[in-house]
Amino acid sequence: MKFLRVIFVFFLLFSNLYSSSVALKIGILYEKLFATKKEATIGLKLWVKQINESNYGNIEAEFYDDENKLIKDFKNNKIQILISDATLYYENKKIIDEYRDIKWIMSRSENIFTQFYLIKNSQSKIDFDNFDVKKIYYKENMAKIWFDNILLKSVKNKQTNFKLYEKIEKSKKLIFNVFFNKNDVSIISKDLYDSMSKLNPQIKSKIQIIKKSKAIFFTGIGFSRKNLDKVHSGMMKKMTDDFSNSKKNFEVISFIDIQKIFLLKDGDLNELDKFYKEYFKSKKIKK
Numbered sequence: 447m448k449f450l451r452v453i454f455v456f457f458l459l460f461s462n463l464y465s466s467s468v469a470l471k472i473g474i475l476y477e478k479l480f481a482t483k484k485e486a487t488i489g490l491k492l493w494v495k496q497i498n499e500s501n502y503g504n505i506e507a508e509f510y511d512d513e514n515k516l517i518k519d520f521k522n523n524k525i526q527i528l529i530s531d532a533t534l535y536y537e538n539k540k541i542i543d544e545y546r547d548i549k550w551i552m553s554r555s556e557n558i559f560t561q562f563y564l565i566k567n568s569q570s571k572i573d574f575d576n577f578d579v580k581k582i583y584y585k586e587n588m589a590k591i592w593f594d595n596i597l598l599k600s601v602k603n604k605q606t607n608f609k610l611y612e613k614i615e616k617s618k619k620l621i622f623n624v625f626f627n628k629n630d631v632s633i634i635s636k637d638l639y640d641s642m643s644k645l646n647p648q649i650k651s652k653i654q655i656i657k658k659s660k661a662i663f664f665t666g667i668g669f670s671r672k673n674l675d676k677v678h679s680g681m682m683k684k685m686t687d688d689f690s691n692s693k694k695n696f697e698v699i700s701f702i703d704i705q706k707i708f709l710l711k712d713g714d715l716n717e718l719d720k721f722y723k724e725y726f727k728s729k730k731i732k733k
Contacts, residue, residue: 473516473525475534476509513538520671521545529668531587536722546669549710553664558708561636561661562589567627568654579630582611583620588663589633591725596657598728618642625652636661662717 508525510516517538520528528542535542551558566572572579584590590611614620620632621642636658643649708714 471525472507472527474509475530526671547672548670551664551667552707555637559661560663562592562659563655564657565653566631567624581630583614583629583632585617592659595725
């Protein structure tokens with residue numbers, strides 16, 4: 447539910463832009479960001495209750511499982527904020543960019559982007575080049591996309607099979623399963639590897655990093671429509687600076703475990719643009 451906590455930050459910020467009689471409507475592609483809809487719904491109700499009790503404003507949020515409806519509602523101004531994963535954005539980039547104003551991403555580290563590691567137990571006899579891997583364990587959807595792109599480009603693997611993948615909800619389990627040689631391979635973030643290695647130095651000797659991605663990925667991305675009150679651009683900038691430098695102004699959301707919130711500038715996603723262009727091209731070729 448970490449990403450849902452991030453969304454709560456924006457509920458607080460954006461709700462200040464509107465009177466209590468005007469609702470700010472937010473659409474969330476829940477299935478790509480949360481473990482279950484039940485988890486997301488329960489968490490959202492709790493945080494919206496906190497918002498109402500704190501007089502931050504009137505917020506209406508809707509979970510979407512239909513990507514086309516989410517895009518259509520954003521286009522038709524039925525929702526003013528769209529929150530999704532990167533894949534939905536790149537599949538609908540032209541239309542989202544036509545109607546969006548600001549785009550932003552969140553980070554759980556000091557860095558704007560995430561790097562992924564493909565790991566195995568150092569004693570494992572898995573031969574990745576011959577691809578004798580039965581299972582690929584992951585948590586974040588973009589980790590799966592990154593590795594699927596590797597498979598799509600592999601000469602020895604003419605087709606990829608998403609049944610290879612198994613999602614694990616607890617990040618630490620991705621490391622512990624490989625540490626105790628229970629899994630074939632796992633995909634983890636560099637931040638997780640670094641933090642867990644500090645807690646248990648044996649991880650570096652017991653776990654082998656097979657492949658590393660570029661540091662170009664993130665968990666989720668949000669967009670505000672062009673016709674929102676422009677004052678929120680300044681508020682977003684102030685919020686980003688304040689949250690990066692001090693949490694004193696965010697005592698009401700002190701439980702949030704993110705480090706920074708980044709407003710994206712032109713060019714920030716150039717590397718990811720190239721990645722998805724290549725990914726979609728490879729998928730089309732191998733269909």
